[in-house]
Structures are given as structure tokens and as C-alpha cells.
Amino acid sequence: MAEPARKPYEAPQITPLTFTAVSKHLNADISADTGFDESYEIPELLARFGSPLFVVSEAALRGLYRNFRDTFTEPGIETRIAYSYKTNYLPAICAVLHEEGAWAEVVSGLEYELARSLEMPPEEIIFNGPYKTREELQTALGQGSLVNIDNYDELEAVTQVANGLGRPARVGIRINFSYGPAPWTKFGFNEENGDAHTALERIAGNKNLKFESLHNHCGTFQLVYDIYGRAIEALIRTAKKARELGLEPHIVDVGGGFPSSNRLKPAFDLPEGHNRKSDTLFPYAEAILGPLSKARELFGGTPTLILEPGRAIVDSAVQLLCSIVATKEIPDSGKAVVADGGVNLVPTAYWYDHKVSHVETKGENDGKLEMVNVFGPLCMQIDVLRENVMLPPLKTGDPLVIGNVGAYCQTQSMQFIQARPATIMLGPDGPEVIRRQETAADFFALDQVPKRLRSNGWKL
Numbered sequence: 001m002a003e004p005a006r007k008p009y010e011a012p013q014i015t016p017l018t019f020t021a022v023s024k025h026l027n028a029d030i031s032a033d034t035g036f037d038e039s040y041e042i043p044e045l046l047a048r049f050g051s052p053l054f055v056v057s058e059a060a061l062r063g064l065y066r067n068f069r070d071t072f073t074e075p076g077i078e079t080r081i082a083y084s085y086k087t088n089y090l091p092a093i094c095a096v097l098h099e100e101g102a103w104a105e106v107v108s109g110l111e112y113e114l115a116r117s118l119e120m121p122p123e124e125i126i127f128n129g130p131y132k133t134r135e136e137l138q139t140a141l142g143q144g145s146l147v148n149i150d151n152y153d154e155l156e157a158v159t160q161v162a163n164g165l166g167r168p169a170r171v172g173i174r175i176n177f178s179y180g181p182a183p184w185t186k187f188g189f190n191e192e193n194g195d196a197h198t199a200l201e202r203i204a205g206n207k208n209l210k211f212e213s214l215h216n217h218c219g220t221f222q223l224v225y226d227i228y229g230r231a232i233e234a235l236i237r238t239a240k241k242a243r244e245l246g247l248e249p250h251i252v253d254v255g256g257g258f259p260s261s262n263r264l265k266p267a268f269d270l271p272e273g274h275n276r277k278s279d280t281l282f283p284y285a286e287a288i289l290g291p292l293s294k295a296r297e298l299f300g301g302t303p304t305l306i307l308e309p310g311r312a313i314v315d316s317a318v319q320l321l322c323s324i325v326a327t328k329e330i331p332d333s334g335k336a337v338v339a340d341g342g343v344n345l346v347p348t349a350y351w352y353d354h355k356v357s358h359v360e361t362k363g364e365n366d367g368k369l370e371m372v373n374v375f376g377p378l379c380m381q382i383d384v385l386r387e388n389v390m391l392p393p394l395k396t397g398d399p400l401v402i403g404n405v406g407a408y409c410q411t412q413s414m415q416f417i418q419a420r421p422a423t424i425m426l427g428p429d430g431p432e433v434i435r436r437q438e439t440a441a442d443f444f445a446l447d448q449v450p451k452r453l454r455s456n457g458w459k460l
């Protein structure tokens with residue numbers, strides 16, 4: 001008798017519990033998982049505002065901001081948090097952070113305009129990035145914002161704008177150095193090959209430029225905190241050179257890149273990533289504040305330390321609520337569910353194992369769990385929210401909570417196949433809509449059909 005066909009051997013996958021899952025409320029644990037405010041009924045929120053639904057916790061956002069700020073506070077150093085707008089520029093989120101005292105870090109004229117419309121004083125806006133138009137430079141420098149110059153072409157453009165400005169143009173330079181495996185050398189002037197020094201010489205030769213800041217940003221979800229130690233040393237070396245040229249930097253800006261409570265998929269994590277002892281930001285603060293405290297004189301005695309966190313302060317303040325629209329049993333891979341939100345709303349699902357939780361009715365499943373793949377609604381095989389996650393048995397209509405989606409989900413969400421959902425903020429007055437659901441009319445609002453192709457008119 002022929003042997004029955006055997007499945008090829010698959011090695012078991014072991015995923016240890018995250019540190020934050022074991023202990024939720026560690027002192028000053030900036031990346032602690034803030035979770036969902038249990039006092040709100042998820043099915044009711046979905047019924048009232050539609051599914052899927054982004055939910056921002058205002059209290060969590062404020063808490064994350066305050067923890068971050070306090071972690072990097074040190075006597076003799078003026079710490080300023082310039083929130084990285086691109087991480088999530090929902091105006092209500094920016095407004096909450098500004099109320100907390102955050103400055104704005106912007107990387108385009110569009111973001112600059114938003115910061116100004118939220119009444120950010122120009123002096124509290126840091127303009128970074130590798131591409132700023134002449135008009136954007138004119139506006140930002142003319143209003144008194146700080147521009148961190150990225151390259152020689154931009155230095156030339158800034159010089160021309162500054163020469164006609166009638167007020168000193170506040171500038172800094174972004175530097176890079178060899179980070180090792182982290183490839184963030186696209187930005188700024190290289191410190192090791194002398195480019196940063198040459199840029200400083202040119203700045204020193206122009207009285208219309210007011211040199212204030214040295215900037216570096218060394219990656220994103222940066223788990224090697226030692227890189228911040230190397231960054232601050234490179235910034236200090238550059239400050240020495242600037243002083244020798246007669247320049248007087250007083251700002252040191254180490255950018256963002258601090259991790260959140262999300263978990264990278266093993267393929268993107270450090271080899272020993274899951275063995276990390278803690279998720280606190282103390283080692284990062286030590287790596288930066290220690291050397292800076294010793295080099296204060298190079299920054300005029302009391303340096304202004306600017307940090308530009310994005311994901312560390314918004315990621316775990318936002319959750320996505322969605323609903324199961326179908327359940328399946330797939331040969332060779334087992335149970336699967338289709339949810340009404342997918343990688344169109346959570347593009348970070350490509351590299352994070354986002355926390356997925358089921359909203360359980362008491363006693364419904366008696367603690368039973370099964371392994372399931374959670375797919376999104378797009379007509380694409382790669383639309384997978386989570387693979388092999390243990391959940392109670394799910395049925396159509398059940399809500400799911402996708403955790404920690406505040407960073408780079410809403411700003412990078414796709415207008416692809418599905419319109420974008422509403423976002424609510426849970427604040428002191430209860431749930432408030434901070435972005436309404438997108439309609440088909442919004443979706444196609446920019447499109448036009450030439451008259452010759454409109455036999456039946458164009459209505460939406």
C-alpha cells in the first residue's frame with residue numbers, strides 16, 4: 001500500500017512574550033504598551049463611528065510625551081522635544097502635543113504650513129529633510145524658523161535666500177558618519193570625509209547666516225542605543241571645529257529614531273532582539289546626556305538639546321478597531337479570518353508583529369485559543385495583518401483591536417481599493433471625531449474626465 005503523502009517538516013516557531021506584556025507599568029518605561037481604554041465599549045464605538053476605526057487615546061498621548069520629555073531632562077541642559085510631524089500629522093494629535101509644549105519638526109512646506117496653521121511660533125519649528133524648495137526656504141527663514149541644511153546645493157540656495165532676507169537666517173547643518181550596518185548616510189554632510197567642515201567654513205564666511213545648530217538623525221526604531229553615543233561624539237567633534245571657525249552653535253539636535261512598544265518581526269529585529277532586557281529609554285538618555293553634559297561649553301554653557309521623536313510618542317497612543325468579515329479554513333495554513341482593515345491602513349504590518357486582540361464577551365470561549373492568520377480586505381495576497389496569532393475562535397462580525405498603530409500608519413495609509421476610515425480621539429469629553437470617514441466623492445475629488453470621454457456626464 002502506498003504511504004500517505006507527508007507534509008514537509010516545519011520547525012516550530014517560538015515567540016517569547018514581550019517584556020511589556022509581562023509588566024505593563026514600569027516606571028519611566030517610555031515604550032510601555034498603553035493599550036486601549038477599557039472604559040469604552042468597542043462594539044458601540046464601531047456601531048457609532050463605522051468600521052474600521054482609528055482610536056487615539058489623548059491620555060496615552062500626553063503620558064507618552066511627558067515620560068519621554070522627563071527621561072531626557074538634565075540640569076544644565078535645555079531639553080526641547082520637536083515632534084516629528086510626518087510620523088502622524090493628524091492636526092488634533094499635533095495640537096495635543098503642542099499643548100504639552102512640543103515644538104514641531106517638519107520636512108516639507110506642507111508640514112510647515114500645518115505647524116503654522118496650528119499657531120506654532122516659527123522659532124519653535126525645525127525644518128529638516130533633503131528637499132526644501134526655494135519658496136519654502138524663503139518662508140521658513142524669513143519667519144525665523146531654524147533650517148538644518150542637508151547638502152551643498154541646499155547651502156547654496158539658503159545662502160542666496162539669506163543674502164536678500166534683511167534678517168539673519170537661522171541655520172544648522174545635518175551631519176552623518178559611518179553608522180555600521182544602519183544605512184542612514186543619505187542625509188547630511190559626512191563628518192569623516194571633511195564635508196561637514198567645508199560646509200561650516202562656507203557658513204562662517206557669510207554674515208547673513210546665523211549658525212545655531214548641529215543635527216544628526218541616526219535611524220528609525222533604532223535598537224542600538226550606542227549609536228546615539230557615537231552620534232553625540234560626532235556632533236561634539238563638529239562643534240569643536242565650528243568654534244575654531246568662530247561659529248557659536250548652541251543647539252545640539254540628535255533627531256528621533258527611538259523605538260516604541262511594537263515588536264519587529266524576527267527578520268527585521270536584532271539577532272538577540274527578543275532577549276532585550278528592557279524597553280526603557282534610559283540607556284538612550286545616558287548615551288546622549290552623559291557626553292553632552294561634559295561638553296556644555298562647546299554649546300555656549302547651557303546647550304539646547306533637541307530630540308525629534310515620532311514613533312516613541314505616538315505609536316502606542318493609537319489603536320485600529322476593525323471587524324471580521326469572513327472566516328476560512330485554508331489547506332496547509334489552517335484557520336484564517338478576513339478583517340475590514342489591512343495593510344492599506346497598517347502598512348507597518350510588513351515589519352511589525354502588531355499586537356492583535358479580540359474583544360471577548362465574558363465566558364464566551366472559556367479561554368480557548370487557536371492559531372489564526374489575519375488577512376485584510378485588499379484583493380492582494382500580501383494583505384496580511386498578522387500571521388500565526390493565538391486568538392479565541394472568531395466569527396464574522398467580531399471586532400478585533402490592532403495595537404500600537406500611531407506611527408506611520410495614518411500618514412502612509414493608502415487610498416487603495418478602500419476609502420480611509422474615521423479617526424476618533426478619546427478625550428475628557430468622550431469620543432470626538434478628529435478625521436471623518438472618507439467618501440467616494442473625497443476619493444475622486446481631484447480627478448477629471450476630459451469632456452470627449454464623458455458620454456454620460458461625470459457625477460460622484
Ligand SMILES: Cc1ncc(COP(=O)(O)O)c(C=O)c1O
Nearest residue numbers: 084217220256257308309310311
Ligand atoms: C530627521 C528626522 N527626525 C525625526 C524622525 C522621527 O523618527 P522616529 O519616528 O523613528 O522617531 C525622522 C524619521 O525618519 C527623521 O527623518
